[in-house]
Amino acid sequence: MSRPFANIAVDTPVKILLTESEMPRRWYNLAADLPVPPPLGPDGKPVTPEMMAAIFPMGILEQEMSGERYIDIPEPVLEILAKWRPSPLHRAFGLERALKTPARIYFKNESVSPAGSHKPNTAVAQAYYNKIAGVKHVTTETGAGQWGSALSFACAQFGLTCRVYMVKVSYEQKPFRKVMMAAWGGECIPSPSGRTKAGRAALAKDPDCPGSLAIAISEAVEDAVSDPTGSTKYSLGSVLNHVMLHQTIIGQETELQLEKAGERMPDRVIACVGGGSNFAGLAFPFVKRKIDGEETTVIAVEPAACPTLTRGTYAYDIGDSSGMTPLLPMYTLGHEFMPAPIHAGGLRYHGMSPLVSRAVKEGLVEARAVGQLECYQAALTFARTEGIIAAPESSHAIAMAIREAKLAAEEGVERVIVFGLSGHGHLDLAGYEKYLAGGLEDSTMSEEGLADSLKCIEGFPKP
């Protein structure tokens, strides 16, 4: 199965590339095949587009509520995506050899985007819909900084300004993310900040609060709705249906690339999951085929320190910390959950995309949790065999792919494993430094901590 120093012109190249003309022209909307309960307002009634219009432009809202299976990607969005898309699908020959596995391992490389992750796929679309709606300023939150960087880049493409509330622990762990955003003209503020009521409330509760995505979302939404001119909107990097939609270009490309590599349906589709967008992007086109009767195992990998899918509850909960967002039907750890400051900042979220949650609840997707030490070890193996230094988030998918490849070796089965490399770790090297120095440990939540964290959703309606 390996290709030790074989001639380069063999049938399966190291990278499977697509031309720009092969780039998917439409997004796939899983909501057409897997309806989810509606988001609810504070009154317990389904949210209307009008209620959301204060924070999102109409183009985004239509997609958020859409039941259409396929939605055309606008040409201006395609043109910008073409700066790096279609992204390569790599055959991980080096990793296969190192693991002595009969599995054929492929990874979809989203690290090639300007911001270094999958996030620009939706950032460009969102900036576009804001631009054509006449919006001038966009606010958002970011965890590890991948999303804030992506949106800063996308806003620069359309002449919008961008303000990013970055979870404080990540802001400090990744000091250069704010510079990257600034290079694209974005402004980055550590959260909780003193600029918003939500931020001040979090600081009053704990002046040393490391921040969370939930608090940062509250701050960004509050900032947007506080603009009296109405020319500021909010943009979300994950969780909501339209974000999942925009990311499905990843999985659609992967399907075509696997076909070119002579593979049928992969046996394992693996991606890390925080709010759900990276996972949805790779997995949803395969989930659709599973709904249509094909067989595969789709695995969502989350950090053991933030085990939303594996230990959370399927319930209605708010998406932020203060109720600026509607109630969403999802797996949640409770919106007051404060995850340990693990380095995979993009996965430190109490909730989960309603579509991903539903797919897990229906058994279409299997969720697994992995500790960060196993992830860093896997990332080093990957760096030394495949060369790419992965983002700490992506290392969760690598760790699971390695587990599955070893299992295939034990069982002597030639499985096809596809995983998503959601981004590179060039701005996350402080985590590698700590790991290499032996200064990291695993963190898991106690049963008591979990029960306590879920108390805040007791009064909410049930889906």
Place this chain on the structure above:
Amino acid sequence: MSRPFANIAVDTPVKILLTESEMPRRWYNLAADLPVPPPLGPDGKPVTPEMMAAIFPMGILEQEMSGERYIDIPEPVLEILAKWRPSPLHRAFGLERALKTPARIYFKNESVSPAGSHKPNTAVAQAYYNKIAGVKHVTTETGAGQWGSALSFACAQFGLTCRVYMVKVSYEQKPFRKVMMAAWGGECIPSPSGRTKAGRAALAKDPDCPGSLAIAISEAVEDAVSDPTGSTKYSLGSVLNHVMLHQTIIGQETELQLEKAGERMPDRVIACVGGGSNFAGLAFPFVKRKIDGEETTVIAVEPAACPTLTRGTYAYDIGDSSGMTPLLPMYTLGHEFMPAPIHAGGLRYHGMSPLVSRAVKEGLVEARAVGQLECYQAALTFARTEGIIAAPESSHAIAMAIREAKLAAEEGVERVIVFGLSGHGHLDLAGYEKYLAGGLEDSTMSEEGLADSLKCIEGFPKP
């Protein structure tokens, strides 16, 4: 000329890609078409392969001395290069629009390699030739860290250990480079260090010495030759003929890509130049065509703070600071030259590749110097239009491409401009931070400083 929101399926895509089977199978050796005077030993006589055998394996020495025009690339090297090669050639539609230029601007994107620059092209080849020669350990120097990262990556691919002496000022400016090297198993030591005689001599002269490539080279060579078992060799990331050779895959790909884009010989070929390898990689295939009678302007861009080609002397000089290397026929500022601590650490070198030097001397290549403020401004324009955050070294090429594109606009001429994006700046964001905060300034050398700096080569033979 622009393509505002045009259909993606137009004739010229945003990126011109090649398949792996189109990857060049041989390196181009400019020495066949442009002989250079031989390197000389301390006795003033040409160096023999035997004299160099203490530091380089035979496969490398043969290439260093070769007069063959084309040299086959070994299959194991091709297989590793295929992890990211052929690299994309981008049409810079966004930059063209921003500059309102009739020029068609292309850039060759070497930032897609695992280490983030062109450096792995030769690192992989050098690690391979060391491996097949039975070498176990490799030492080297690095400026900004691009080369040390690349060699660490390449050594990991072949199971070699790697020790990198990194110029101290860059080591401090780019704190995460050493972590990147460590992720690939490499060891990074700030230079001057107390580990070698050369390092101790530099520290004795100035305990706060910021370091230079010349000192770091001395340290790395000394480290290699001091291994009594002979299983340690030295590896150089630029300057020498074999390094230029390995990089020519860049320009050969570019030629094929321009042809696919429907372009003939470009009017301008632009690359930044420090030791010469990035420049040679893109330019030498075009320099050959110029020798063969085709017309183009090939521009080597260097920092005004380290103006080797524009203000240096064509002379024999040593490549390091202490005479561990032979005398090379090249443009030089004198081996005791201590460049200002500009952020383009990879361009802070007193000398220049003998092949690049000869091409400049013969008028085949034009040299120009640019200050770092213009370069950072150009890099921001590039980031906001094309999306990619460039390495400070690469920003020199961007600045010159912008100058040429503006000139084309003034003159109303539809020129084709190709420049080399040698790497991304993900690990160089401290420089961007300083620039954005207004904390950087330009630095140029006085005439007196230059004359003083050249005194150290007075006794050397003349080429």
